[in-house]
Amino acid sequence: MPNPAVPFTPARLRLPRLLLAVLAGLALLGTARSAPVVLVYHQVGVSGGASLGISPDALNRRIETLRRMGYRFVTSSEAARAPVRERVAVIQFDDGFESVYRLAFPVLRAQGVPGTAYVIWSRVGRPGSLSAAQVQELREAGWEIGTHTHAHAALADLSPAGLRRELTVPEQEAAGAAPRCVAYPLNRHDARVRREARGQGLQCGVAGGPPALGRADPMALPAPAITAWDESLLPMRVRWGLDARVPLLLLSVTEPALDGLRGEHPATLPPLTWNPAHYELLGNGLISAAWRGERETRLAWREGAWSVNVAARRGVGAGNGAYTGAGVAFNVAPFTLAAGVDRSGPLLGGAVALGGHGELWGRASRLQGAWQWGWGGTFIPADYWVVTAAHDPSGTQLGLRAAVPWQSGEGRPLRLGGGYRWGERPGPFVEAEYRIGSYALTAEVGGGGRFGVKFTSVW
The missing domain is CATH 2.40.160 (Porin)
Incomplete structure (x- = not known):
């Protein structure tokens, strides 16, 4: 040797x-970007921080904070098409928990803010998850319904056949208002995943992580992780795009x-x-x-x-x-x-x-x-x-x-x-x-x- x-x-x-x-x-420069701001939550009415949950009152305060900073609220697909320097914000809920309908929907409706809900299709109608009727009501109220895959698999670990299975949207959804965007479970994706998502007709994807240095890839939009201290740190995090990483x-x-x-x-x-x-x-x-x-x-x-x-x-x-x-x-x-x-x-x-x-x-x-x-x-x-x-x-x-x-x-x-x-x-x-x-x-x-x-x- x-x-x-x-x-x-x-x-x-x-x-x-x-x-x-x-x-x-x-x-460092890459963190100094103002748009789009994507706040990702899961459950509503539970503790924040690592659980990715938020209370209705805290959600209301987050919206008011971003409004004072000059942000306009849009859905995920609108954010993917927004000009680079336009101040737009997305309120996103992953997994399709029923608490989003009960507790977050009234807050956003009162504020005139559209939300984006990413649904795990195999869980629709199960206890604790959104029902098909609730999904449709959110859609009719101006929310965007995206896909969080069929069963919340780690996409980057799948074979091509597995990717097709997980990213295929149910026929009843594809026949109506087919989802435009995917939120990659666990923030895990790669070039194979992004290609398959495009092949399924999806126009954007949310990947998590700190902001891009240039224009974000619409198939892998950044979404800096929330923290337990956002009550006071959110303005700084938004201004500089700070992420836990x-x-x-x-x-x-x-x-x-x-x-x-x-x-x-x-x-x-x-x-x-x-x-x-x-x-x-x-x-x-x-x-x-x-x-x-x-x-x-x-x-x-x-x-x-x-x-x-x-x-x-x-x-x-x-x-x-x-x-x-x-x-x-x-x-x-x-x-x-x-x-x-x-x-x-x-x-x-x-x-x-x-x-x-x-x-x-x-x-x-x-x-x-x-x-x-x-x-x-x-x-x-x-x-x-x-x-x-x-x-x-x-x-x-x-x-x-x-x-x-x-x-x-x-x-x-x-x-x-x-x-x-x-x-x-x-x-x-x-x-x-x-x-x-x-x-x-x-x-x-x-x-x-x-x-x-x-x-x-x-x-």
């Missing part, structure tokens, strides 16, 4: 660190950028599974931080057909090696091409989509005056099953992961997997991941009893 270590020089870090600093500045976003960019100032580190290879042409399986963004005897952070940010992908490793091997790399990718389906820099020189990458079942990717990084190649792939053969592979000069990894058929209405949050590594830190590994919405915590035990954890946030 080749030794990728090269002597450390400040010049090698200057360009990647500069690029990371620019990304941090763009991330902003501190994580800034940390993931600035920590690798500043780490080079803390001491000398020999250069090492990129993370084995890193794809600088990440697009086909990317939503609007991703942040991850892992500790496995070394520290690894990743950031991905998508803007239309473009994506930026950053990876950093620290504390690699006995020499305390380090890597920082960033690439800009452009997608022309089914291909994605990427170019960028890392601490040792130029970085190239590419990927090809696998007909809705995943992607194959490759990268090349110049170390010790020679190109070092890496490649890998992700394949989704069936709903909630994922096969992964990766190879570079440090070794090879094969993995398999499946979601446990438990809490299907919450996207099967528990996932178990494992695989084998050859080369660096060889041996079998097993992992368990638990998801809470768009956040995930993964624990791994690998060869030699090595233990690791990873935190991930997607939107």
Whole structure:
């Protein structure tokens, strides 16, 4: 196995660190957008904060606050078509709880505000959920009725057949006022999901997360997460587009950028599974931080057909090696091409989509005056099953992961997997991941009893 270590020089870090600093500045600028403002709730009449619930009185105050700030209230599809700088706001309710009809509908009707309700079609008419008659009454009152899929599945984990099943609107709805928009369950989507949504005739989608830097993709509109402190913080959050992920976003960019100032580190290879042409399986963004005897952070940010992908490793091997790399990718389906820099020189990458079942990717990084190649792939053969592979000069990894058929209405949050590594830190590994919405915590035990954890946030 080749030794990728090269002597450390400040010049090698200057360009990647500069690029990371620019990304941090763009991330801050991206939060300073005023429109559209999307407030997403679920239950009404329950506690706020992490439960995504709100009381009728608090809902009334939110409307009055936004009105004082000059916002006009519209539905989701109207917001998707609104001019970039127009101040529009959406009051959105996911899952189709019956409390939306009983408690939120009177408040919005008194205020003359249209709401948007995203319905899980398999739950219509069940106890605690909207009935078909209530859905129709909301629609006739000027509300927009969108789709929250058939059964609230985690769409990004589904095969093409599963995506068609979940995104197909019931015949009785499609025959009348067919939904124009989809709210992606758990804020999880990717290019495959967005393509299928368009193919089903949907015109917009709500994805959650912080605002885009430019014009938002109508198929993945941002919706910053609510907080338990919105009674006082809402004006500031609206003005700057602040989302709960902003501190994580800034940390993931600035920590690798500043780490080079803390001491000398020999250069090492990129993370084995890193794809600088990440697009086909990317939503609007991703942040991850892992500790496995070394520290690894990743950031991905998508803007239309473009994506930026950053990876950093620290504390690699006995020499305390380090890597920082960033690439800009452009997608022309089914291909994605990427170019960028890392601490040792130029970085190239590419990927090809696998007909809705995943992607194959490759990268090349110049170390010790020679190109070092890496490649890998992700394949989704069936709903909630994922096969992964990766190879570079440090070794090879094969993995398999499946979601446990438990809490299907919450996207099967528990996932178990494992695989084998050859080369660096060889041996079998097993992992368990638990998801809470768009956040995930993964624990791994690998060869030699090595233990690791990873935190991930997607939107």
